[in-house]
Every structure is written in structure tokens, then in C-alpha cells.
Amino acid sequence: LSKKLVIAIDGPAGAGKSTVSKLLAQRLGLSYLDTGAMYRALAYKAQQAGIDSGDGEEIAKLMESTEIAFGTGEPQPVFLDGKDVTSSIRTMQMSELASAISAHGAVRRALVLRQQELVNQGGVILEGRDATTVIAPNADLKVYMTASLEERARRRHLEYQEHGHDGSFEKVRSQIELRDHRDITRDDSPLTVAPDAQIVETAGLSPAEVAEAIARLIP
Ligand code: DC
Numbered sequence: 252l253s254k255k256l257v258i259a260i261d262g263p264a265g266a267g268k269s270t271v272s273k274l275l276a277q278r279l280g281l282s283y284l285d286t287g288a289m290y291r292a293l294a295y296k297a298q299q300a301g302i303d304s305g306d307g308e309e310i311a312k313l314m315e316s317t318e319i320a321f322g323t324g325e326p327q328p329v330f331l332d333g334k335d336v337t338s339s340i341r342t343m344q345m346s347e348l349a350s351a352i353s354a355h356g357a358v359r360r361a362l363v364l365r366q367q368e369l370v371n372q373g374g375v376i377l378e379g380r381d382a383t384t385v386i387a388p389n390a391d392l393k394v395y396m397t398a399s400l401e402e403r404a405r406r407r408h409l410e411y412q413e414h415g416h417d418g419s420f421e422k423v424r425s426q427i428e429l430r431d432h433r434d435i436t437r438d439d440s441p442l443t444v445a446p447d448a449q450i451v452e453t454a455g456l457s458p459a460e461v462a463e464a465i466a467r468l469i470p
Contacts, residue, residue, distance in 0.1 A: 255373030256281060256469070257389075259382040261442060262396035263431045264346070265403030265410075267453050267461060268378040271396065273327070274462040276376045284369055285327060286379030286386065287349065289362050291340035292319045292331045294348035304348055307355025314361040326414075341414040343426060350430045353380070356439040380434050383445040392469050393448040396461070402454050403427055 258275065260268050269285055276283035296317060297310045304310075322328030328337050339345070352358050359381075366386045370377055377386060383393035398406075404424035411418050418426075434442040444450065449468050453461050 256391050257370060257373060257387055258376040258392045258394070258465075258469070259387040259390035260376070260378040260394045260396055260465075261380055261383045261445070261448070262378075262394075263403060263434065263442065264427050265405075265407040266396040266398050267406060267458060268396050270458045271453075271461045271465065272376050272378045273325070274458055275465060278462065278466065279376070281374050281376045282369075283321075283327065284366065284375055284377035285321070285329075286362070286366050286377055286382060288321070288327075288329045288340060289319050289365065290349040290353045290358075291345050292329055292336055293317060293358070293362065294345055294352050295336055295340050296331055297352060298348060304351040307352070307357045310352050310355065311357035311361045314358070314365075319365070338414050341411070342416050343411065343418045343423070346430065347426065350433050354433065354437040354439065359385075359439050380442040381440040383448050384443060385440045388445070392465075393445050394465055394468065395444045395448045395450045396453055397450065398453045400424065400428060400431070 260272055262268050273283055293310065293314055297313055300313065302309050302313065318332050320330040322330065326337055328335055329340060363386055369375065370387050383390065404420065404427050407427060408420045408423040411423065451461060451464060
């Protein structure tokens with residue numbers, strides 16, 4: 252197994268991408284890149300700075316003076332300009348804001364550059380909405396993970412609860428539905444299945460079983 256292996260995973264919110272990616276990273280000795288956390292962290296900073304989520308240019312500019320770093324642990328610590336924002340970026344509000352700012356081409360270009368710097372070092376598993384199509388189209392393995400809206404809402408609801416955040420199941424489900432729609436229909440690098448991606452349906456499977464299925468796909 253090459254140490255420079257790159258695995259890219261895309262899929263809608265709540266498909267289980269992060270849980271499975273972490274398992275695989277551990278098992279294969281790869282580093283894990285949570286690209287959604289970068290959108291969340293930038294969205295959080297923009298909100299704190301009072302920048303409107305519709306102002307893509309201003310938010311992209313903000314990224315020039317922004318440092319986003321990851322630690323190790325579960326949940327994986329996320330540092331925004333040195334400050335631990337791990338829990339603050341997992342709220343329903345930040346899910347919404349991250350999705351909103353991610354529709355701006357300028358914001359995407361700024362984040363994709365940072366993400367590619369990390370991926371180019373190799374030995375990484377990355378996940379998001381454009382990992383297989385834009386960030387790492389030459390990855391050794393490209394996977395599209397998915398599950399029904401109902402199942403994904405259940406998982407995300409649980410995740411919010413684990414982070415101590417509120418939100419009824421119905422609210423989480425309708426937010427995911429809305430976010431799916433926005434992520435899939437945006438003009439700039441929408442969530443889509445790459446032509447050579449392997450589709451992995453995760454309904455009824457445990458994270459370990461999904462990780463196992465993906466590991467078997469490694470060329
Ligand atoms: O994976 P997540 O729920 O943490 O992502 C939050 C939002 O960020 C998601 O709704 C869309 C955006 N995103 C993106 O546009 N591209 C990525 N590679 C990752 C996330």
C-alpha cells in the first residue's frame with residue numbers, strides 16, 4: 252500500500268463521510284482532511300466579523316488572513332486562528348452559514364487552494380462536496396457515499412445532540428433537505444457524482460462496515 256495514497260469522498264450531509272473517513276484514516280495510516288470544517292470555520296469567522304453571508308468577495312478576502320488547522324482526537328479539534336472552535340462550528344446555524352458561503356466562487360477558490368496544498372502532500376483521505384470533482388480529481392480512489400434523507404437526518408440529529416446543540420429531528424431534516432438542494436444546484440462545483448466515482452450506499456451499514464467496503468475498493 253502506497254503511503255502517498257489519496258482517497259476522496261463526496262456525498263450529501265449526514266451520509267457518514269466524516270465518521271467513515273476517520274476510521275479509514277486510522278486503519279490505513281492516512282491523515283484526514285475534513286473540508287467542510289474549513290467552510291464552517293470561515294463561516295464562523297465571517298459571522299463574528301459581521302460580514303454578510305452574501306458577500307463572497309469580502310469573505311474570500313477574509314480567508315487571506317485566516318489560519319485553519321486541525322488537531323488529533325475525537326472529535327477532531329479545529330483551530331481557527333489558533334482558537335479552538337470545534338464545537339462552535341457544529342451548530343445548525345453554522346451548517347446553514349457554511350452552505351451559504353460555499354456557493355460563492357471566490358470563497359471556493361480560496362479554500363480549494365488551501366485544501367490542495369494539504370492533499371498534495373499525499374497520504375490523505377479527504378471528504379466534502381467537491382473532493383472527487385475539484386480538489387482531488389486524480390485521487391487513487393473516488394467514492395460517493397449516500398443514504399436516504401431520513402437516515403441522514405437521524406445521524407445528523409444525533410451528532411448535534413452529542414455536541415450539546417438543540418434542534419428537533421424535523422428541523423434537522425428540513426435543514427438537510429434545504430442544504431442538499433443548495434449544494435446540488437449551485438453553479439460553482441455543485442455536489443455531483445464524478446464519472447469514475449464508486450457509489451457506496453450506507454443505509455443499514457455500520458461505519459465499520461462502510462469503511463470495510465471502501466477499503467476493498469482501493470486499487
Ligand atoms: O460536510 P459539512 O456538513 O461539514 O459541510 C458544510 C457545508 O459546507 C456544506 O453544506 C457545503 C459546504 N461544503 C462545500 O461546499 N464543499 C466541501 N468540500 C465541503 C463542504
